[in-house]
Amino acid sequence: xxxxxxxxxxxxxxxxxxxxxxxxxxxxxxxxxxxxxxxxxxxxxxxxxxxxxxxxxxxxxxxxxxxxxxxxxxxxxxxxxxxxxxxxxxxxxxxxxxxxxxxxxxxxxxxxxxxxxxxxxxxxxxxxxxxxxxxxxxxxxxxxxxxxxxxxxxxxxxxxxxxxxxxxxxxxxxxxxxxxxxxxxxxxxxxxxxxxxxxxxxxxxxxxxxxxxxxxxxxxxxxxxxxxxxxxxxxxxxxxxxxxxxxxxxxxxxxxxxxxxxxxxxxxxxxxxxxxxxxxxxxxxxxxxxxxxxxxxxxxxxxxxxxxxxxxx
Amino acid sequence: xxxxxxxxxxxxxxxxxxxxxxxxxxxxxxxxxxxxxxxxxxxxxxxxxxxxxxxxxxxxxxxxxxxxxxxxxxxxxxxxxxxxxxxxxxxxxxxxxxxxxxxxxxxxxxxxxxxxxxxxxxxxxxxxxxxxxxxxxxxxxxxxxxxxxxxxxxxxxxxxxxxxxxxxxxxxxxxxxxxxxxxxxxxxxxxxxxxxxxxxxxxxxxxxxxxxxxxxxxxxxxxxxxxxxxxxxxxxxxxxxxxxxxxxxxxxxxxxxxxxxxxxxxxxxxxxxxxxxxxxxxxxxxxxxxxxxxxxxxxxxxxxxxxxxxxxx
Amino acid sequence: xxxxxxxxxxxxxxxxxxxxxxxxxxxxxxxxxxxxxxxxxxxxxxxxxxxxxxxxxxxxxxxxxxxxxxxxxxxxxxxxxxxxxxxxxxxxxxxxxxxxxxxxxxxxxxxxxxxxxxxxxxxxxxxxxxxxxxxxxxxxxxxxxxxxxxxxxxxxxxxxxxxxxxxxxxxxxxxxxxxxxxxxxxxxxxxxxxxxxxxxxxxxxxxxxxxxxxxxxxxxxxxxxxxxxxxxxxxxxxxxxxxxxxxxxxxxxxxxxxxxxxxxxxxxxxxxxxxxxxxxxxxxxxxxxxxxxxxxxxxxxxxxxxxxxxxxx
Numbered sequence: 001x002x003x004x005x006x007x008x009x010x011x012x013x014x015x016x017x018x019x020x021x022x023x024x025x026x027x028x029x030x031x032x033x034x035x036x037x038x039x040x041x042x043x044x045x046x047x048x049x050x051x052x053x054x055x056x057x058x059x060x061x062x063x064x065x066x067x068x069x070x071x072x073x074x075x076x077x078x079x080x081x082x083x084x085x086x087x088x089x090x091x092x093x094x095x096x097x098x099x100x101x102x103x104x105x106x107x108x109x110x111x112x113x114x115x116x117x118x119x120x121x122x123x124x125x126x127x128x129x130x131x132x133x134x135x136x137x138x139x140x141x142x143x144x145x146x147x148x149x150x151x152x153x154x155x156x157x158x159x160x161x162x163x164x165x166x167x168x169x170x171x172x173x174x175x176x177x178x179x180x181x182x183x184x185x186x187x188x189x190x191x192x193x194x195x196x197x198x199x200x201x202x203x204x205x206x207x208x209x210x211x212x213x214x215x216x217x218x219x220x221x222x223x224x225x226x227x228x229x230x231x232x233x234x235x236x237x238x239x240x241x242x243x244x245x246x247x248x249x250x251x252x253x254x255x256x257x258x259x260x261x262x263x264x265x266x267x268x269x270x271x272x273x274x275x276x277x278x279x280x281x282x283x284x285x286x287x288x289x290x291x292x293x294x295x296x297x298x299x300x301x302x303x304x305x306x307x308x309x310x311x312x313x
Numbered sequence: 314x315x316x317x318x319x320x321x322x323x324x325x326x327x328x329x330x331x332x333x334x335x336x337x338x339x340x341x342x343x344x345x346x347x348x349x350x351x352x353x354x355x356x357x358x359x360x361x362x363x364x365x366x367x368x369x370x371x372x373x374x375x376x377x378x379x380x381x382x383x384x385x386x387x388x389x390x391x392x393x394x395x396x397x398x399x400x401x402x403x404x405x406x407x408x409x410x411x412x413x414x415x416x417x418x419x420x421x422x423x424x425x426x427x428x429x430x431x432x433x434x435x436x437x438x439x440x441x442x443x444x445x446x447x448x449x450x451x452x453x454x455x456x457x458x459x460x461x462x463x464x465x466x467x468x469x470x471x472x473x474x475x476x477x478x479x480x481x482x483x484x485x486x487x488x489x490x491x492x493x494x495x496x497x498x499x500x501x502x503x504x505x506x507x508x509x510x511x512x513x514x515x516x517x518x519x520x521x522x523x524x525x526x527x528x529x530x531x532x533x534x535x536x537x538x539x540x541x542x543x544x545x546x547x548x549x550x551x552x553x554x555x556x557x558x559x560x561x562x563x564x565x566x567x568x569x570x571x572x573x574x575x576x577x578x579x580x581x582x583x584x585x586x587x588x589x590x591x592x593x594x595x596x597x598x599x600x601x602x603x604x605x606x607x608x609x610x611x612x613x614x615x616x617x618x619x620x621x622x623x624x625x626x
Numbered sequence: 627x628x629x630x631x632x633x634x635x636x637x638x639x640x641x642x643x644x645x646x647x648x649x650x651x652x653x654x655x656x657x658x659x660x661x662x663x664x665x666x667x668x669x670x671x672x673x674x675x676x677x678x679x680x681x682x683x684x685x686x687x688x689x690x691x692x693x694x695x696x697x698x699x700x701x702x703x704x705x706x707x708x709x710x711x712x713x714x715x716x717x718x719x720x721x722x723x724x725x726x727x728x729x730x731x732x733x734x735x736x737x738x739x740x741x742x743x744x745x746x747x748x749x750x751x752x753x754x755x756x757x758x759x760x761x762x763x764x765x766x767x768x769x770x771x772x773x774x775x776x777x778x779x780x781x782x783x784x785x786x787x788x789x790x791x792x793x794x795x796x797x798x799x800x801x802x803x804x805x806x807x808x809x810x811x812x813x814x815x816x817x818x819x820x821x822x823x824x825x826x827x828x829x830x831x832x833x834x835x836x837x838x839x840x841x842x843x844x845x846x847x848x849x850x851x852x853x854x855x856x857x858x859x860x861x862x863x864x865x866x867x868x869x870x871x872x873x874x875x876x877x878x879x880x881x882x883x884x885x886x887x888x889x890x891x892x893x894x895x896x897x898x899x900x901x902x903x904x905x906x907x908x909x910x911x912x913x914x915x916x917x918x919x920x921x922x923x924x925x926x927x928x929x930x931x932x933x934x935x936x937x938x939x
Binding site for chain 1: 635636637639640642643644645646647649650652653654655656657658659660661662663664665718719791792795796799800802803806808810812825826827828830831844846848849863876878895896897898902906907908909910911
Binding site for chain 2: 677680681683684685687688689690694697698701702733737739740743744746747750758759762763764765768769770771804805806823825826844875876895910915917918
């Protein structure tokens, strides 16, 4: 292509893209001087992680004599950046009345940090107690995806409760990208919460989880029906899980009226759509397997009905 | 270790590594002046995302009066980088005849951007309509992993159709890393496509999906058999999904001859290997659960056969 | 808020955070001059990847005449950084006797690189043979998440065998973040190992896998019971998989005494808690589906019992 052809070609491309922009107003953010900045939100997440677990993720060592400065610097940085992004979020949602309240909202959020840390301390203990493969607490804090996910979620949940739009979900979707664990910031989660492995977990917005709950990869705490779309806003659509429940891999528990009672154990791959009384163990009944020993022989199927509970707690 | 020992030690290590390089020719790219650059491809993906959703992901605001320059600059940058990587991809595949055609191929690709945006506009609408938890369109564009995955896939698919090697798959595997959603760039997908949650979804190369299709985490649209290995190149191995189909979490639909008819709903964890007539609802029959109420008592098993459709749409 | 109020407010926040730090000693690493650096470990992973697959991931081309320098430079950089992080890991675990042994440990590790590459060469072959969608070996090395996961795991496993704490798990959890594939560095894996798709795979610490094993997304090789918590340290809790086994998506194989015999094929979603004799095919018996053709008519359920093996190898 000649240079002129190239320039003409580019001009045509630009024109066709601009024309398409005009057709789809929802897909552009132009002329918005304060567009919420996703990178800035992710940066805040990592500074909050550094505040929650000081010294674990720093490039430079954190020293006792300078600890107050380190903390003050991080807190101020988070306060500034998060307030700015929150103002932008309110502005975008045309919640103009709220914009001036952003500093107070973020201050309230930061005042919650000690409470969030208390919960996370218990979560780390739960991880250590719940996983024989855990080498020590350092390993858990440094590398367990479940701990990263619950750290981000507890922080995002506080912002959600304070009515901050957009940002909580951006934070949890970042954690979802990193860990494969998808917990909506609206979910309410008690203390000593442990996710082991975690890839594929989905926990919906109106889920309520009690204390000392443990779950494995692929678990869904979800909604039964999305019929009604946005008429369902505000309605409880996701289940309630009471204290001391264990949910094995691949299980699904669905429905806003579904309550899993205290001490219940849900077996792998169970599909639950109604409430379970306390202290019950629930497993999939038909775990029958079919065996074929050799393709050429008469298949000698041998069915095997495992008692899940002979083998598992 | 003394310094001399260290140097000798290093020399020995280098020698053993180089010797091993000579044993495995396929694992090295040495002397290739134009090795395809994965980071450059990922950079292109993010610039294309900025072209598709201008202003959402920028560090600086995008202004109306400079929009044409912003778009022109992005388009030229993508055109230049993608053409270079495409030439390298052709060269690597020893498709020498095609190298000179790379600029035309990439120009054709960029001319498809408006069509791709039209499809993505519908996908964003489908996400809003299909998810009661969606706060607004901004939240969907900024943070939904399903939207990121389909954005990358629609773009990669255009390159795939134009015969560009390697690059389409590199793009979709990047989206897979980010989202846990694994859609081969060869898959053909209609409009108003919505993936909710999405972790664990696998959609194979020769899958054909219609319009207004919705699916949840852990769904596989896969092949029945890989027997025959590369003899199967070009053969349809993955299913066809007609319009207005909903596929709940964990379901598997396998086979190149399998057609899921219009309006079908596939229940959670269903395993489908034959075609389903239109408007049918398919669920797993044996969702029987076994309950044990107390370990010390006589187990009083109570089986429960849920009608999946009593509860779900 | 006035500036004074802001400063007072910040001082109060700092004080409350510091007070909370004193309550939870395990959640802080302060005054530790040599905290293990997660970013440095991830950097080492990527340099090792460049050593294993030279030229594939470089920004600049790797040339034949400078190959020895390129390799020597990478090896020295890895040796230096990994030795430093290993010393820190030993120090943190209060394994003071071992700190001085870190250089020897890391030298032993680097001497294993050719052996690890031999295994990875076979893994790449297995990927090519096992996936009809694989365009060529380049595509596999550049973009297959299963290959990245097994690359990191084989390297981390060598460090695990050499008794290095923390670092192996940090490496594999990084690969887990990237790929959704969760393989503990303690797992022992034979040659020609292929993971296709892979999202959601979990392979436990004491798993033993033979040669020519292939598995799909969502497979769990796990423990039956975590009762006993850390009393189980050192006990084999995860299964043994013999040569030439194929495990389809979503299957779970649990238990330290469970042995899956040579040539066995485990069907999708099977749940295995006891040993399987060689050459057996195992599938879920009750794949019965229930069909409802029209909500208003009498439901005409039609059950369908698929023979999994009619359809799959």
